[in-house]
Amino acid sequence: MTHSSHQEELRDAARHLGRRRFLTVTGAAAALAFSVNLPAAGTASAAELDGRKIRENPFTLGVASGDPLPDSVLLWTRLAPRPYESGSGLPRARFQVRWELARDERFSRIVRRGSATAHPEFDHSVHVEIKGLEAGHVYYYRFRTGTWTSPVGRTRTAPARSARTSSLKLAAVSCQAYHDGYFTAYKYLAREDVDVVFHLGDYLYEYAVNAVGGARNYTDRKLPAHFHRETVTLEDYRLRYGLYKSDPDLRAAHAAHPFVATWDDHETENNYAGDIPENGVPPEEFLLRRAAAYRAYWENQPLRTPQQPAGPDMKLYRRLQFGSLAQFDILDTRQYRSNQAYGGGWHKPGPESEDPSRTLTAATQERWLLNGWRTSRATWNVVPQQVIFAQWRDVPTGAFKLSMDTWDGYPASRDRVLKGAEAAGIDNLMVLTGDAHVGYAFDLKKDFDNPSSRTVGTEIVATSITSGKDGSDRPGSWNNQMQANLHMKFFNGRRGYAVVTLGRKQARADYRTVSAVTTPGAPVATAASFVTEVGNQGLTPA
Template identity: 75%
Template sequence: MTPAAHPSQHAPELRAAARHIARRRFLTATGAAAALAFATNLPSAGVAAAAELDAARITENPFTLGVASGDPLPGSVILWTRLAPAPFQADSGLPAERVTVHWELAHDERFRRIARRGTATAHPEFHHAVHVEVTHLDAGRVYYYRFRVGRWVSPAGRTRSAPDPGSRVRELTLAAVSCQAYHDGYYTPYAHLAADDVDLVFHLGDYLYEYAVNSVGGQRNHTDRTLPDLFDRETLTLEDYRLRYALYKSDPDLSAAHAAHPFVVTWDDHETENNYADDIPENSVPPEEFLLRRASAYRAYWENQPLRRPQRPAGPDMRLYRRLHWGRLAQFDVLDTRQYRSDQAYGDRAHVPGPESDDPARTMTGATQERWLLDGWRSSRALWNVVPQQVMFARRHMDATTPSRVSMDAWDGYSASRRRVLDGAKAAGVENLMVLSGDVHSAYAFDIKDDFDDQSSATLGTEIVATSVSSGRDGADKPATWDTYMSANPHLKFFNGRRGYVTVALGQESARADFKTVPYVTRQGAPVATAASFVTEVGEQGLKPA
């Protein structure tokens, strides 16, 4: 990554300017700035400046992108949809007018027993996205939901509220997914996940990729349709990011998974740009240009995900880290390890650790988020403390020789930051720690050691790394690095390079992780199998084959 000034050195006006996202930005073919246009400011939510559209004028299905729910609370759920009769057009096939959307939440699949109903406004300023925060619900129960606009009714979704904070929940089954490059293959793992019996899904980043998608959809090699040229370029503008979400969310398997389960989402880098760190881009571009790009990416992310009001971005800033509870069984501390981190040491790829990467001042989370995490552990009453986040937490030596290279983009490149987190867990008395990670397009299972140089040191927790949904194409059960990684990392218990997802059943006595894989994604119809299963026991951390 090209060196750049630290965020604190950037003039405040740069961040302020990026809060005013223009409708258009003009760039050269290489991505360098030719000009930046700040022609209009986007109205804030709730401003009814636009005229209201008569729903009878919508003659094509507006629910092409499906429905979703997320972030369950004891008495509340968040419901999402976005109106897009023509999803591959910049305006999604709707005029710049607000639309009244009816919604209803029911106790049963046939919507005979309605629990709540109401209306919401789909504003053109937010690309006709709808975020409905339904409150005053019963805790710990399943609900069904749907939307209606005019004569059009959306597919039905299934969601659930979280249990009461003090309740003793017997078990929770979650799924973890990550990395779904559209151009690398089909989302077959989502088809299987949609049919799986899980309570909620954690998406750990790289929901979107910024890279160009050609007319045949890359490795998908479409024969039934031709994608428009507007996808065959890198995402840079708000319009680019919005259209790319439309492409991804048009996938029926992804839509099915969203409809079947509530999602808890967090991003990594590709939702904005590969390997960016805070406001430092991958390539050498002016900071004001990258901040504007980041503002566009963050806004499109919020518009297209089931996120609550506190997560709505303000220009290039968006608080995505947050805390959820599942009774007294589990506390989930969802991290953002991209927006606040120090720049990668020695570039952004593998390197032997040194003074730069070991600098105590370096941070993966930023000081505020780090304090929030440690304070949350100190006040936690949960049996399991689970940390859904993006990049590999445990040490991963990449060579059988000493010294060995490690990833400078993962926690290995921020060793002091990881040490503070582990010391904070010990000080808080966290006994059952589990980290959920993604990013690396392979499945891993690690013991988290107090001292990775001393395998006899205490095991402080476990790390479950979800493989990719499609990124990396078909993959292999044993990647070329398998022998090296397994021998160089004694705390590594499992390594598999196929596509898929992982489920984790958290219980009162143990947790069980099942790594589910498919043999291919470059064509459709792959079956799913459980590649391996591991358990870790309450009060005795460490993974064992199930």
């Protein structure tokens, strides 16, 4: 984040908070910049130990890659011999980690190698940015420390910016509550032939996980007592990532594909808005928690250096391009939003929710999005983000309510985005969404209150990996929602993920679902498939 961008975001915050409270919060934020230590230089920092002193496998959390660029990949791992323990079973010392990047899985054609330092201040996580690579190319990678070698990961660079790529296949995932079931969907995603995976939020949940793993109902082991409480401190969040990443199916998906990650609320706290917590604690106290959550998120995701947090602030919105076929504008609709209207939940829209000053993105991010569209030459402009963008009524009567946590609670913000897309001449707009714990397909309308209004884009809502437990094909609200939202083309309540194939003439969305998550090993099926044509937006069954 540039200094000017940071100042603009502070001004955005000031407008929403009021002067006295703003000064209190920003003072706390400044103090937080020093409340979580960064790796120090020279001899004053932690001692350095040889990797040979690690007596147990340190690569229990696997490997990952992320944010592919045409000439660069980001590789990630974290040393954690005992991920369920504080400190992960390592002393507060630095360890050298060697890495290798090759053209083949056997590493007979190594193209790059080097070393990185695993700092205790970053919980021994490693982020390696490798540059100077071939565009649109598959690579394999691994890490070593001492006598230990990590699993092999597979990644790929993005196509060159000018490349006329004929197709791109992506997956969209979200909402993986460990305590709601097994990550079986990831086992199947690891086998998919996709170029990139977009994680749209709720990578973990802050809620307590009991000794038997909630709905996983373990009979052969017990989880330690420190998982039985809500995450609040940096140690809490770090341990929770260790628990989640111990799942073999999640590790397999990360090793198979590069991920592009963005968060929603549960990585920090349910339904927080900017600096405003769910439970009314002082903003200074909540920002301490937010700083801890953001720090642990960066440590445990394949994110590049510009995303490294500073205290309670982290610039997660960013842009990726895949040749001339697709531009991805990844949003953060949580860190900068106005507070939910009417206390959140489902309400009849009114003056509070329809206040034109309300924003889900803040002015700086909104301007960045619209400016990026003005210069885009991509066939598809895709917006990976967190909460439902389309209008989403609960019942087909005049007594309908809307969710104040989604873009329905910020209609002026949505209107500005849609008008910005129209002004920029964006013909093929696609929004990728998580959060809802069901699969939806929406046509985006110029006027949602008029069913015959022009369709200006599409929205693919990926169901959850586990959140909501097993679910059903037709939840109890199916009839009401399908009748209330004529622009809704699909609604399924099972767990799974979405696969989207972008082409020069059309895009195709396939909704993959598993029959159960409360028992392991359920089969996967394609619940539905839709297409939308270039220059003729609107979802039709494939």
